[in-house]
Structures are given as structure tokens and as C-alpha cells.
Amino acid sequence: MKNIRIVIWILAAVAPFTVRAQQNIQFTQYIFNSLSVNPAYAGYKEDWFGQLGMRSQWVGLDGAPQTGLLSVDGLLDRATYKRHGLGVQVNADQLGPQSATSLYLNYAFRLRLNDEDTQRLSFGIGAGVTQYGLNGTLxxxxxxxxxxxxxxxxxxxxxxxxxxxxxxxxxxxxxVSVMDLLSGDQSNNIFRWDNTTTDNIRRKRHIYFIGGALINLSEGTRLRPSLMLKEDFKGPTSLDLNAMFVFGDRFWIGGGWRTGVTVFKKDYERLTGNTLNKRNAIAAITQLYVTPSLRIGYSYDYILSQLSSVQNGSHEVTLGITFGHREQRLLSPRFF
Incomplete structure (x- = not known):
């Protein structure tokens, strides 16, 4: 098949086992908009905030993943209790002849934990639909x-x-979040044609854990370490470690490391005795607040696996904008 090269190289890069589902979309710059991995994040910035993200993965490799994201979130009651967050998110993912386009509506109920309103605990739910596609003409x-x-x-x-x-x-x-609860249900086949069924491009259920901190190094300089742990209970657990320096609350620069970690023994290890190559990528990340309401971000991933010899890395560009009148905006930026 025309796109067989990408399949061969993916299998070579991971291990000799059968790939049974499409992985969730991946963004290196998730740290700037955690709505993509947790619906309880909706309304965190307490302003209406829009984000556009475009990712081109494994540049130079035929059929490599192309991903786009558009989201808007904010508070329904910003002038009063700030309890109700709402977010809309659209994802589009293309991998060779297969595609997945999703639309989600996210709601977060935000509990105020102290009088100063510097601590909140949010509970979020998201509902949506994904259109899975397979283009046989390719x-x-x-x-x-x-x-x-x-x-x-x-x-x-x-x-x-x-x-x-x-x-x-x-x-x-x-x-912490649980994603793709229904998409991961293998009891129903996605496609049927000519008495044949296939279910290989459905996303699996995932559990995400995200965490981070803000450390003041000196006047005007901060350090923002963060991590994301992603588990699908089939392949290696994915771990993203990031650290960003923040200068003057406007310019961010840093990097990240993505790898696999062993949390518990998986089926592929018990059945085949093989362990997957856990090396994945390192990334350089930067973002700039061009104005107090406009943010531009860029990241580059350098692949550490066997794919490194047949592609030119991954590029990701994000654009974020805060809506509303200047006098209504927060006096201090949201770092998380």
C-alpha cells in the first residue's frame, strides 16, 4: 500500500506487536491549554480564552500525523461567583488514510476553597462525538x-x-482525567462493509495525570516545571517532563522530554517477553505574549527512536487570545 512505509517504521520504532488502536492526539504545548486533556480546566483563566494549535509530526515521512485543535473556554458567571466554566473544543487528526475529527462541550463546576479565592477545586465533564474516517482511495x-x-x-x-x-x-x-470512555468500548465495531468489520483506528480509553508548580527565582524570573502522565493500559505509560523559564511574565522558554515508563507489566510483555523502546523525543518550547491578550507559541520535537533517520522532527505552533475588555481582565497572568 502507498502508506505502508509509515506503518513499517512505526512498528520498527516500537516493537513487533500488533497495533490495535489509534493513540490519542498529542501536543507538546498542552501546558498552555490543559483543556485538551482535562475538562475540569474549563474556565481556569477566568477570562474567555481561545486557542488554535497546529502540529505537523515526523516531517518528511509519508502519511505522518497532522493535528489541529481549536478551543474556546471561559466562565458563565465571571461577575459573581465564578463557579461555572464552559469550554468548546474541536480536534482534527489525520494519519495516512485514516482520520478522526472530534467536537466536545466541556463543563466545570469550580469550588472556592478559601476567602482570598486563590484556591479552587474543579470537577469537569465533557461530552462529544468523534467522526472516524478511512479513505480507501489512498x-x-x-x-x-x-x-x-x-x-x-x-x-x-x-x-x-x-x-x-x-x-x-x-x-x-x-x-486527573479519564478520556475516551465510549470511544474505547470495543463491543461495537466502527465500520461495516462487504461483511467485513474493522476497529483498528478507534482511540483507546486513557487516564491522564497532570501537575506542575511555579517557582520564583528572582525578581522577574520564574521557573515552571510540569509533567503529564498518560496511561492506556496497553503500551508503555507515557511521561512528559517539561520546564519553562518565565521572564517578565511575557517570554517563556524551556524544553521537555517524552519517554515511556514502566508502571506495571502489560499484556504485550507477558505474551511476547519483549519490552518496547521507550525513548521518544526531546523538545524545545517557547512562547511570547505579544500583547497582554495575544500569545504565540512554538515547539520543535527531536525524535530519539529509530524514526529519527527517516524524518525531520515535529513542529507545533499555537496561538492564544484573551477576549473581553482590558479593564475586565485579570491583573496577573495565569501561569497554569
Whole structure:
């Protein structure tokens, strides 16, 4: 098939086991908008905030992932109790002939924990739908009329829900979420054609843990370390470690390291005795507040796996904008 090279290199980079589902979308700059991994984050900035993200992964490799994200979130009751956060999120993911486009509505109930209102505990829920697609015209089977290959593009819609908890104070934050609860249900097949079914492009259920802190180094200089742990109970547990220096509350620069970690023994290890190559990528990240309401971010991932010899890294660009009148905005920026 035309896109067989990417399949071969992915398998070579991880291990000789069968890939059974599409991984969740991946953003290096999740640290600037955690709504992408936790619905309880909706309304955290206490202003209406929009974000656009574009990621081109493994540049130079045919059929490599292309991902886009558009989100808007804020408070429904900003002038009073600031309890109700709302967020809308659209994701689009393309990997060779397969695609997944999602629309989610997220709601967060935010509990005030102290009189100064510097601590909040949020409970979030998200509901949406994902359109999974497979374009058979991009596949070129050895034998024409192969019943495994659809004759043209096929699509199906799968509803989905997600849950999350998010806590923050001026010094640190932490959150946990469960994503793709219905998309991960393997009891229903996504596609049917010519008495054939396939379910390989459905996302799996994931559990995310995010956490971070803000450390004052000197006047005008801060350090913001963070981490994200992602678990799908099939492959290695994914760990992102990041650290950003913040200068004058406007310019951020730092880096990150993405790798696999062993939390418990998985089925592929018990069945095959193999352990996957856990090396993944290192990243350079920067963002700049061009104005108090406009933020631009860029990151570059350098791949550490066997894919490094056949691609030119991954590029990611984000654009964030705060809506509302200047006098209504927060006097201090939101670092989380």
C-alpha cells in the first residue's frame, strides 16, 4: 500500500506487536491549554480564552500525523461567583488514510476553597462525538477487490464522554482525567462493509495525570516545571517532563522530554517477553505574549527512536487570545 512505509517504521520504532488502536492526539504545548486533556480546566483563566494549535509530526515521512485543535473556554458567571466554566473544543487528526475529527462541550463546576479565592477545586465533564474516517482511495492493495480494503471513503460517528478533576493554587496545580470512555468500548465495531468489520483506528480509553508548580527565582524570573502522565493500559505509560523559564511574565522558554515508563507489566510483555523502546523525543518550547491578550507559541520535537533517520522532527505552533475588555481582565497572568 502507498502508506505502508509509515506503518513499517512505526512498528520498527516500537516493537513487533500488533497495533490495535489509534493513540490519542498529542501536543507538546498542552501546558498552555490543559483543556485538551482535562475538562475540569474549563474556565481556569477566568477570562474567555481561545486557542488554535497546529502540529505537523515526523516531517518528511509519508502519511505522518497532522493535528489541529481549536478551543474556546471561559466562565458563565465571571461577575459573581465564578463557579461555572464552559469550554468548546474541536480536534482534527489525520494519519495516512485514516482520520478522526472530534467536537466536545466541556463543563466545570469550580469550588472556592478559601476567602482570598486563590484556591479552587474543579470537577469537569465533557461530552462529544468523534467522526472516524478511512479513505480507501489512498490505499493500493496488491490484489484488487481485497475485501479488507474499503472501495472509497467510509465514516462513522462515535459518541464520547470524559471526566476530570483539577486543583490549583498560586504555587502548584494537579489534575486527573479519564478520556475516551465510549470511544474505547470495543463491543461495537466502527465500520461495516462487504461483511467485513474493522476497529483498528478507534482511540483507546486513557487516564491522564497532570501537575506542575511555579517557582520564583528572582525578581522577574520564574521557573515552571510540569509533567503529564498518560496511561492506556496497553503500551508503555507515557511521561512528559517539561520546564519553562518565565521572564517578565511575557517570554517563556524551556524544553521537555517524552519517554515511556514502566508502571506495571502489560499484556504485550507477558505474551511476547519483549519490552518496547521507550525513548521518544526531546523538545524545545517557547512562547511570547505579544500583547497582554495575544500569545504565540512554538515547539520543535527531536525524535530519539529509530524514526529519527527517516524524518525531520515535529513542529507545533499555537496561538492564544484573551477576549473581553482590558479593564475586565485579570491583573496577573495565569501561569497554569
Amino acid at each position: 490505499l493500493d492493495p496488491v490484489n484488487t477487490g481485497d475485501p479488507i480494503v474499503p472501495p472509497n471513503r467510509i465514516n462513522n460517528f462515535v459518541p464520547d464522554i470524559r471526566f476530570g478533576i483539577y486543583y490549583y493554587n498560586p504555587v502548584w496545580y494537579a489534575g
